[in-house]
Amino acid sequence: MKRTPGKGVDVKVDNVIHEYDDIRVLDGVNINIAAGETLCVLGGSGTGKSVLVRLMAGLEVPTSGEIQIGGMKVQEYTALPPAEKPFLVSMVFQHSALLGSLTVEENITLRMREHQTHSQKDMHSICEQVLDEVEMGGSNNKLPGELSGGMKKRVALARALAANPDLLFYDEPTAELDPVLTEQIGLLIARIRRDRPITQVVVTHDMVIADIVADRVAMLEGGRIAEEGSYREFLASADPGTRSFLAAARVLASRDQADNKDETGKDG
Amino acid sequence: MTDLSTLGVVQRCGRNVLNTLSMLGEVLLLLGRSIPGPRSLWRERARIVEQMIIVGSETLPIASLVAFFIGMVLVVQTADQLVNYSQEVLGSIVGLSMTKELGPVLIAFLVAGRVGSSITAQIGSMAVYDEVSALRTMDIDPERYLVTPRITAMALALPVLILYADAVGILGGCLAVQLDPAINISLALFWDNLVSEIAMQDIVVGLVKGVVFGVTIAAVSCAFGLRTRGGTAGVASSTTQSVVWSFVLVIVFDFIIVRMAVLLP
Numbered sequence: 001m002k003r004t005p006g007k008g009v010d011v012k013v014d015n016v017i018h019e020y021d022d023i024r025v026l027d028g029v030n031i032n033i034a035a036g037e038t039l040c041v042l043g044g045s046g047t048g049k050s051v052l053v054r055l056m057a058g059l060e061v062p063t064s065g066e067i068q069i070g071g072m073k074v075q076e077y078t079a080l081p082p083a084e085k086p087f088l089v090s091m092v093f094q095h096s097a098l099l100g101s102l103t104v105e106e107n108i109t110l111r112m113r114e115h116q117t118h119s120q121k122d123m124h125s126i127c128e129q130v131l132d133e134v135e136m137g138g139s140n141n142k143l144p145g146e147l148s149g150g151m152k153k154r155v156a157l158a159r160a161l162a163a164n165p166d167l168l169f170y171d172e173p174t175a176e177l178d179p180v181l182t183e184q185i186g187l188l189i190a191r192i193r194r195d196r197p198i199t200q201v202v203v204t205h206d207m208v209i210a211d212i213v214a215d216r217v218a219m220l221e222g223g224r225i226a227e228e229g230s231y232r233e234f235l236a237s238a239d240p241g242t243r244s245f246l247a248a249a250r251v252l253a254s255r256d257q258a259d260n261k262d263e264t265g266k267d268g
Numbered sequence: 269m270t271d272l273s274t275l276g277v278v279q280r281c282g283r284n285v286l287n288t289l290s291m292l293g294e295v296l297l298l299l300g301r302s303i304p305g306p307r308s309l310w311r312e313r314a315r316i317v318e319q320m321i322i323v324g325s326e327t328l329p330i331a332s333l334v335a336f337f338i339g340m341v342l343v344v345q346t347a348d349q350l351v352n353y354s355q356e357v358l359g360s361i362v363g364l365s366m367t368k369e370l371g372p373v374l375i376a377f378l379v380a381g382r383v384g385s386s387i388t389a390q391i392g393s394m395a396v397y398d399e400v401s402a403l404r405t406m407d408i409d410p411e412r413y414l415v416t417p418r419i420t421a422m423a424l425a426l427p428v429l430i431l432y433a434d435a436v437g438i439l440g441g442c443l444a445v446q447l448d449p450a451i452n453i454s455l456a457l458f459w460d461n462l463v464s465e466i467a468m469q470d471i472v473v474g475l476v477k478g479v480v481f482g483v484t485i486a487a488v489s490c491a492f493g494l495r496t497r498g499g500t501a502g503v504a505s506s507t508t509q510s511v512v513w514s515f516v517l518v519i520v521f522d523f524i525i526v527r528m529a530v531l532l533p
Contacts, residue, residue: 059401082407090405097402099394111406114413163406171398 008036008199009070009087009166011056016065018051025051027223028065038193038200040210042234043220044245049203050094052220053169056201057091069167082115087167090160094172096152098144098159104131105140108159130158134188150181157188168192170202174209186212207249210234219245291513294495299487302415312417319421326382327429331375335433338370339440347451355453358445359461366437367466367474373522375429376481379422380514384489387418388510391493392503400494410494419486426482427475434474438462473529480521485514 011033018026025048033039043049054060056067058078067074070087077085098107106113108130109123118126131137134154144152153173160168173189174182186209193200193213202213210217211231218228221241227234237243304312342362347355391414394400403410445451445458492510496502 054401057405059404078404085407091402093398093402095397097398099399099402111408114406114408169405 010035012068014066016062019063036197038215040214040217041203047220053203088165089167090165091169094175096156108162130161134158167199189213295491298491304416315417316420320425323425335436336440339437340444343441343444359458360465362441363462363466366434371430371434372477376518380485384485387489388493388507392496392506395496415490422482422486427478430478488514
C-alpha cells in the first residue's frame with residue numbers, strides 16, 4: 001500500500017508557564033518551530049523538557065500561556081474527533097509505552113484498528129512497511145516483553161510512524177540505551193527527517209542525538225529557553241549555563257565512547 | 269515531623285475528608301463517562317468477553333472453596349444456636365443467608381481482592397509508564413478502551429458468580445446436614461424448608477447487589493489505576509487503597525440495597 005507522507009505543521013509556544021503544586025517548572029517558554037523542521041530541546045534532568053513536550057502534545061494543560069500546532073490551539077486540536085483532525089500527531093515516549101498484552105503488530109496497528117480506518121490487509125501492509133523502516137522486520141508476532149530496550153524504542157517509533165503523522169514528538173528517545181543504540185536511534189530519526197517532510201520535536205539531554213538529527217537546537221534552562229540556534233552555534237555558545245551543560249555532556253560522551261571501545265575490545 | 273497539635277490534627281482530618289470526597293467524585297465521573305451505550309457495547313464485545321473470562325477464571329476456584337465452607341459453617345453454627353429449639357428452620361436460614369447476603373458480599377470481597385487489585389495494578393502501571401498517555405496520543409480514549417470493558421464485564425460476571433456461590437454454599441450446607449452427627453434433621457427436611465422459604469425476590473435482590481457491587485469495584489479499581497503517580501510505590505499504594513475503598517463501598521451499597529429491598533412489597 002503506497003502512502004503519502006505527512007506534510008508537517010508548525011508549532012508555536014507562547015509564554016507558557018507550568019506549575020505543579022506551586023512549583024514553577026516552566027517559566028515563560030517561547031519557541032516557534034517551522035513546518036518540516038526538526039528541533040532538539042536540550043537541557044539537564046529536571047529542567048522541564050518532558051513537561052514541555054507533554055504540553056505540546058496536549059497531554060497536559062499549561063498553567064498559563066498558549067501552544068498552537070498547525071494554527072490551532074492544542075486543546076482545540078485534542079478535543080476534535082479523530083476523523084475531523086486536519087493533521088496527525090504522534091509521540092515516542094521515554095519508556096517506549098508499548099502495550100504489554102499486545103503483539104508488536106497489534107501495537108503498531110492499534111490506532112487504525114480502533115478507529116476502523118483501514119482494512120486488515122492494509123494494516124498488515126503498513127505494519128510491514130514501518131517495521132522495515134525501523135529495521136525490525138519479522139518481529140510482528142513478538143510481545144514487548146520479548147524485546148530488548150533498543151528494539152522496544154524502534155517498535156515505538158514504528159507505531160508512531162504508522163499513523164503517518166505530520167508532527168512527531170520524542171520524549172528522551174535514547175534514555176536507558178547504550179551509545180551504539182543511541183546512535184542507531186539517532187540515525188533512524190535523521191532518516192525520517194530526510195525521507196518525510198514532517199515536523200519533529202526531540203527532547204533529549206543527549207548531544208549525540210542533537211548532532212545527528214537537529215535542524216535547530218533549543219536549550220531549556222531555569223524553566224525558559226536560554227538560547228536557540230543551529231547545533232554549531234550552540235557548540236560555540238558563550239552562555240555560562242550552556243557551556244557548563246556542554247562541558248558535562250562532553251565528559252559523559254567521551255567516557256561512554258571509552259567504555260564502548262572497552263566492550264568492543266572484550267567482545268573481539 | 270508529624271504535627272500532633274490540635275490544628276495539625278484538624279488539618280489532617282480536613283485534608284482526608286477532602287481527598288475522600290475528591291476520590292468519590294472521580295469515581296462517579298469516571299462511571300458516568302464509561303457506562304456504555306448499545307453501540308459501544310457491541311464494539312467492545314471482544315474486550316468485554318476477555319475481561320469476563322479473567323474475572324471468572326481468577327475468582328471461580330477460590331469462590332468455590334470459600335462458598336462451600338461458608339455453607340457448612342452456617343449449618344454447623346446455626347444448628348449449635350438452635351440446639352434447644354427446632355432445627356427444622358436450618359434450610360431457610362442457610363438458603364436466605366447465602367442468597368441475600370453472604371453470597372453477594374463474599375463474592376464481591378473476593379472479586380475486589382483478586383480482580384479489582386489486579387485491575388488497579390495493571391492500569392496504574394500503564395499510567396506510570398505512559399501507556400495511558402500513548403493511547404491518548406493515538407486518539408484512543410483510555411476510558412473507553414480500558415474502563416468500559418472492565419465495568420461491563422464486572423456488571424455481567426458478578427451476578428453469575430453470585431448465583432454459583434449461592435449454589436455451592438447450599439451444597440456445602442447439605443453436606444454438613446448429611447454428615448454432622450450434631451444435626452438431627454434429615455436432608456430432605458432441610459431441602460424442603462430451604463426451597464419453600466426462598467422467594468424469587470430474594471434471588472433477584474442478590475443479583476441486583478451483584479450488578480451494583482461489580483460496577484462499584486470496577487469503577488473504583490479503574491479510577492485508582494488511572495490516578496496512579498510515582499512509580500512502583502505509587503502502584504502499590506493505589507492498589508491497597510482501591511481494595512480498601514471497594515470493601516467500604518460494597519458494604520455501604522449493601523446497606524442501601526437491603527434497606528430498599530425491605531420496603532418492597
